[in-house]
Amino acid sequence: LLVLGIESSCDETGVALVRAEPQRAVPALLAHALHSQIAMHRLYGGVVPELASRDHIRRVLPLAQQVLRESGHALADIDVVAYTKGPGLAGALLVGAGVACALGAALHKPVLGVHHLEGHLLSPFLSADPPEFPFVALLVSGGHTQLMRVDGVGRYALLGETIDDAAGEAFDKSAKLLGLPYPGGPVLAQLAEQGDAQAFALPRPLLRAGNLDFSFAGLKTAVLTQVQKLEAQGPEVLQARRADLAASTQAAIVEVLVKKSLLALRQTGLRRLVVAGGVGANRQLRAQLDAACQVRGIRVHYPELYLCTDNGAMIALAAAMRLQAGQQQAVCDYAFDVRPRWPLNALPSAA
Numbered sequence: 001l002l003v004l005g006i007e008s009s010c011d012e013t014g015v016a017l018v019r020a021e022p023q024r025a026v027p028a029l030l031a032h033a034l035h036s037q038i039a040m041h042r043l044y045g046g047v048v049p050e051l052a053s054r055d056h057i058r059r060v061l062p063l064a065q066q067v068l069r070e071s072g073h074a075l076a077d078i079d080v081v082a083y084t085k086g087p088g089l090a091g092a093l094l095v096g097a098g099v100a101c102a103l104g105a106a107l108h109k110p111v112l113g114v115h116h117l118e119g120h121l122l123s124p125f126l127s128a129d130p131p132e133f134p135f136v137a138l139l140v141s142g143g144h145t146q147l148m149r150v151d152g153v154g155r156y157a158l159l160g161e162t163i164d165d166a167a168g169e170a171f172d173k174s175a176k177l178l179g180l181p182y183p184g185g186p187v188l189a190q191l192a193e194q195g196d197a198q199a200f201a202l203p204r205p206l207l208r209a210g211n212l213d214f215s216f217a218g219l220k221t222a223v224l225t226q227v228q229k230l231e232a233q234g235p236e237v238l239q240a241r242r243a244d245l246a247a248s249t250q251a252a253i254v255e256v257l258v259k260k261s262l263l264a265l266r267q268t269g270l271r272r273l274v275v276a277g278g279v280g281a282n283r284q285l286r287a288q289l290d291a292a293c294q295v296r297g298i299r300v301h302y303p304e305l306y307l308c309t310d311n312g313a314m315i316a317l318a319a320a321m322r323l324q325a326g327q328q329q330a331v332c333d334y335a336f337d338v339r340p341r342w343p344l345n346a347l348p349s350a351a
């Protein structure tokens with residue numbers, strides 16, 4: 001079963017082809033192609049929705065052609081076309097949905113709308129060390145921060161989530177305050193490597209609340225206060241302390257993510273943790289989770305670095321895993337729709 005996946009929920013256009021085989025537990029990634037719009041949006045300091053949609057339209061078919069070429073397959077070989085149905089920017093989602101339905105209608109093949117976060121969540125199955133169900137998932141992306149109990153494809157129980165900003169948003173907003181370019185997460189992380197993580201005492205909201213919820217909005221305010229204090233002492237003072245402040249910010253975010261993940265593992269009694277989403281690429285987060293889990297005998301799984309942020313492979317994978325798990329293919333009338341807001345735990349189980 002060959003599944004073509006199309007991702008266009010935000011600022012990357014991704015297309016990929018996976019093959020699902022009955023005898024293999026995890027579908028195989030045959031080819032993938034990605035175009036990131038980061039350079040275009042950087043001029044504006046964030047994603048401009050209208051520009052995002054237009055760029056997806058320009059990129060998606062050439063990327064699909066690239067994927068077919070690289071995999072050695074023809075358009076007619078595709079069995080199912082999957083696209084990101086939500087959550088995300090409505091106009092951007094409509095590009096992937098429209099193209100997927102047009103391809104499906106032309107090929108007389110079914111089309112499947114995929115939940116973007118299910119894609120992130122399942123992306124570690126494409127790694128060299130894939131997880132097994134059940135597990136606790138730490139979903140840390142630009143728009144979401146959630147802990148879930150995962151018992152199978154589509155069997156997601158929300159354990160806790162952020163009550164304000166997402167972890168990726170905390171990285172990006174703090175980075176902006178430090179004068180770093182969009183998206184600030186990876187740039188802040190890089191700057192933090194040269195800084196002292198203990199230099200500034202920043203808040204760890206809800207760390208001792210005993211629940212599995214997160215709050216990162218206060219951190220951003222604390223970073224702003226520090227930036228203003230340093231700036232008041234002169235631009236060279238701020239410049240000299242930026243790495244320290246970046247390291248301290250990263251340490252605050254990472255500590256909360258690690259401690260809450262451990263609490264979720266303790267509360268559920270599960271011995272396996274799966275990390276997914278863009279912030280899952282963070283080296284400090286990985287190092288601290290590895291260390292904490294190793295002493296407790298807990299297995300941790302991550303997506304490959306190139307699959308942490310948005311991509312088409314995770315969308316093709318999620319569709320393929322649903323079909324493999326026995327999900328019935330709905331009769332498709334190609335009347336595509338998107339869901340800009342769509343909670344992950346509202347999804348039905350695959351089988």
Ligand code: ATP
Binds near residue numbers: 172184189279
């Ligand atoms: P969502 O998936 O919730 O809709 P999104 O698709 O924008 O949001 P992702 O693509 O999963 O989110 O991840 C992007 C986020 O990951 C950005 O906030 C970015 O700063 C952050 N990020 C990426 N790499 C790193 C890193 N090394 N350290 C910290 N943050 C990172």
Ligand code: MG
Binds near residue numbers: 010011012309310
């Ligand atoms: Mg992105």
Ligand code: FE
Binds near residue numbers: 141
């Ligand atoms: Fe995403």
